[in-house]
Amino acid sequence: MSTFSNLGLKQEIVEALTEIGYENPTPIQEESIPQILSSGKDLKAFAQTGTGKTAAFSLPIIQQIDVESKHTQAIILSPTRELGIQIADNIKNFTKYIKGIRTVAVYGGAKIEEQIRGLKRGAHIVVGTPGRTLDLIKRGVLKLESTRFLVLDEADEMLNMGFKDELDAILEATPDTKQTLLFSATFPKEVNQIARNYMTDPVEIETAKVNTGSDNVNHIYYLVNERNRYNALKRIADINPSIYSIVFCRTRKETKEIADQLIEDGYNADSLHGDLSQAQRDTVMQKFRKKTLQILVATDVAARGLDVNNLTHVINYKLPDQIEAYTHRSGRTGRAGNKGTSIAIISPKERGKLRPIERKISKKFIKTDVPNGKEVCEVQLFNVIDKLKTVSVNETEITPYLEGIYEKLEGLTREEIIQKLVSLEFNSFLDYYQNAPDLNNVSTDRDDRGKRRNDENMTRYFINLGRKDKLTPAKLIGLINDQRITKNIEIGQIEILDTFSFFELDKNYQDETLSSFEDTSFNGRTVNVEITKKQKKSGGGDRGGRRRRDGGRRDDRRGGDDRRRKFNKGGGNSSGERSFKGGRKRPNRSGARHH
Structure with a gap:
C-alpha cells in the first residue's frame, strides 16, 4: 500500500499529515502528487467531492514553494467562500512544520481591507473566489507575474455560477510559464474550452472511484404525493432522533421556506443559501459543526466546501437536475469510515430520475415506506x-x-x-x-393530467371566499383550525379560486364541520360552507350540489397553482398531516429541538 513518503513528499509535510490523521493517499492523491512534483506539465483531473483533491494539488505545491521569496507563487481559485476558506485552512495545517509559508484567503462578503493587508505582508499562496481575486488584481494589490502554479478547483461549478469572464481575466493576468492544474467533477464543453485556451498539452487523470466513501452510503427513496413531501421530511427526522443531516433544496426560496417551516415546527434546523451575509453563514456553520443544529437546509452551491465528516444522512428534498450534483450531495455522508444514508424524497412523476443516477453510482435505490405514527x-x-x-x-x-x-x-x-x-x-x-395519515398512499393524488383524485375518506366542501377576499391556502387552513371541529382533523385538497374555493376534510365530521362554520366571518364577510358533489351529510338532508354561479362558471382553471402550493403559515398545511387548533405549534421533537 502506498504512503505519502513514497509519493516523494518531504518529512515535514508527512509529519503534519500524520498528526492530522492522514494515513494513506487516496487514488486521486496517489496519481496527482507525483505528477505535479516530477513534471511541469499542466494537469486535468476528474475528482468528486470527498476524494481528497485539496491535498492532491496543495501538497506538491507546498513542497515547491520558495519561502525566501515574498512573491505570490500559487493562486488557487474556488467557486465559494466556504470552499476557499476550507482550502486555506487545510494548507495551513499541511504547512505546520514548514516555517515561513504564508497563505491568505480572499473572498467576497468580508472586509477587503484586511485581505489587502494580508497580501501586502506577503502571501506565497493565495486562495480566492473569482470575483474578489479579480477585484484585488485590478486594484494592483494582488500581483501574479511570479505565479508558478494556478489551480482551478471545482471548475465546472465556477462556470455554472457565471464566473467565466472573471476566470478569463485572471488567467490572462498570469504568466505563460505557470503550471495550470484544473480539477473538476465534470468536464462540460465550457471547461474543456478553458483547457484548450489556457493549458498546454495537459496530462489527464480520472480516478476510477467516484467517491471513496460511496461504499459506506446506502441510497433509499420515499415515494409520496407532492403535497406530502414536507411531511415525509418531518417523519424522517422524527424516526431518527439523532439525525445530523444536510437537506438539499434546488432554490434559495425553497431552502428558506423549508428551513422556516422546520424551525416553526420545533426542529433544530437552519438554512444556508446565497442571500446570507458572510457573518450569518459563519454563524450557521459554527452551530452546525458543533451540532447545535441537527438539520441544515442548503442549496448545492452554498454547500460547496462544507467540511463536515459525521453526517448521518443526506436528504434530497428535491432531486437535482444534474446527476453529478447527486453524487456531490451523497458524497457528504459515509466519510472517514462511517456509515451514511442518502435519501431521495420523490413524487410519482420523478421515479424516472432514479435510473440514470443508479447507473452512475452503480447502486440501486431501496424503496422504503415513510414511517407511520x-x-x-x-x-x-x-x-x-x-x-x-x-x-x-x-x-x-x-x-x-x-x-x-x-x-x-x-x-x-x-x-x-x-x-x-x-x-x-x-x-x-x-x-x-394519533391517527396520523399514511403518507405512502400515492394512488389517490392527481394523475399527471391533473384529474381530480377520488378519495372516499374525504368530504369536499364549498366556501364562498376566494382570492378576491384575499384568501390563501394558509389562511383557509387557519380558518378551519379556528373552528375547532375536532382534534387534529385531517385536511385534504384545497383549491383557491377567484370568488369561491373548495377544501376537503375527514368525512366522519360532516355535521361538526357544517355547524362549526355557522355565524363565522372572514375579513368582515359572512362565511358560507356547504358540501359539494351532492354528498349527504350524516344526519340526512341534502345541502350538496351547490356550485358558485358567478358569470355562469363552474370552475376557475387558474386555481391549479394554489393546489400545488406549499404553505408554512396559518397554523397548518394542506398536505393531509394533522393540524393543531388555535394556532398552536407542533410539539418540539425529542433529539431535534430548536434552540
Whole structure:
C-alpha cells in the first residue's frame, strides 16, 4: 500500500499529515502528487467531492514553494467562500512544520481591507473566489507575474455560477510559464474550452472511484404525493432522533421556506443559501459543526466546501437536475469510515430520475415506506428512555432540593414516577401522531393530467371566499383550525379560486364541520360552507350540489397553482398531516429541538 513518503513528499509535510490523521493517499492523491512534483506539465483531473483533491494539488505545491521569496507563487481559485476558506485552512495545517509559508484567503462578503493587508505582508499562496481575486488584481494589490502554479478547483461549478469572464481575466493576468492544474467533477464543453485556451498539452487523470466513501452510503427513496413531501421530511427526522443531516433544496426560496417551516415546527434546523451575509453563514456553520443544529437546509452551491465528516444522512428534498450534483450531495455522508444514508424524497412523476443516477453510482435505490405514527412514537419513546438512562446527575446542585422533591412524590410508586417522567416528553408525540395519515398512499393524488383524485375518506366542501377576499391556502387552513371541529382533523385538497374555493376534510365530521362554520366571518364577510358533489351529510338532508354561479362558471382553471402550493403559515398545511387548533405549534421533537 502506498504512503505519502513514497509519493516523494518531504518529512515535514508527512509529519503534519500524520498528526492530522492522514494515513494513506487516496487514488486521486496517489496519481496527482507525483505528477505535479516530477513534471511541469499542466494537469486535468476528474475528482468528486470527498476524494481528497485539496491535498492532491496543495501538497506538491507546498513542497515547491520558495519561502525566501515574498512573491505570490500559487493562486488557487474556488467557486465559494466556504470552499476557499476550507482550502486555506487545510494548507495551513499541511504547512505546520514548514516555517515561513504564508497563505491568505480572499473572498467576497468580508472586509477587503484586511485581505489587502494580508497580501501586502506577503502571501506565497493565495486562495480566492473569482470575483474578489479579480477585484484585488485590478486594484494592483494582488500581483501574479511570479505565479508558478494556478489551480482551478471545482471548475465546472465556477462556470455554472457565471464566473467565466472573471476566470478569463485572471488567467490572462498570469504568466505563460505557470503550471495550470484544473480539477473538476465534470468536464462540460465550457471547461474543456478553458483547457484548450489556457493549458498546454495537459496530462489527464480520472480516478476510477467516484467517491471513496460511496461504499459506506446506502441510497433509499420515499415515494409520496407532492403535497406530502414536507411531511415525509418531518417523519424522517422524527424516526431518527439523532439525525445530523444536510437537506438539499434546488432554490434559495425553497431552502428558506423549508428551513422556516422546520424551525416553526420545533426542529433544530437552519438554512444556508446565497442571500446570507458572510457573518450569518459563519454563524450557521459554527452551530452546525458543533451540532447545535441537527438539520441544515442548503442549496448545492452554498454547500460547496462544507467540511463536515459525521453526517448521518443526506436528504434530497428535491432531486437535482444534474446527476453529478447527486453524487456531490451523497458524497457528504459515509466519510472517514462511517456509515451514511442518502435519501431521495420523490413524487410519482420523478421515479424516472432514479435510473440514470443508479447507473452512475452503480447502486440501486431501496424503496422504503415513510414511517407511520406508531413507528415514530415507538422510536421516540425509547429515545426518551435512553436519554433518561444516560443523563448526568449533578449531585452537588440537586441535593438541597431532594428532600422537597421526595415529599412531593410521596405516595407514588416507582412505576408511576417512571411513567410520568417519560410521559412529560412522549405525550406530545403521541398526541400529534394519533391517527396520523399514511403518507405512502400515492394512488389517490392527481394523475399527471391533473384529474381530480377520488378519495372516499374525504368530504369536499364549498366556501364562498376566494382570492378576491384575499384568501390563501394558509389562511383557509387557519380558518378551519379556528373552528375547532375536532382534534387534529385531517385536511385534504384545497383549491383557491377567484370568488369561491373548495377544501376537503375527514368525512366522519360532516355535521361538526357544517355547524362549526355557522355565524363565522372572514375579513368582515359572512362565511358560507356547504358540501359539494351532492354528498349527504350524516344526519340526512341534502345541502350538496351547490356550485358558485358567478358569470355562469363552474370552475376557475387558474386555481391549479394554489393546489400545488406549499404553505408554512396559518397554523397548518394542506398536505393531509394533522393540524393543531388555535394556532398552536407542533410539539418540539425529542433529539431535534430548536434552540
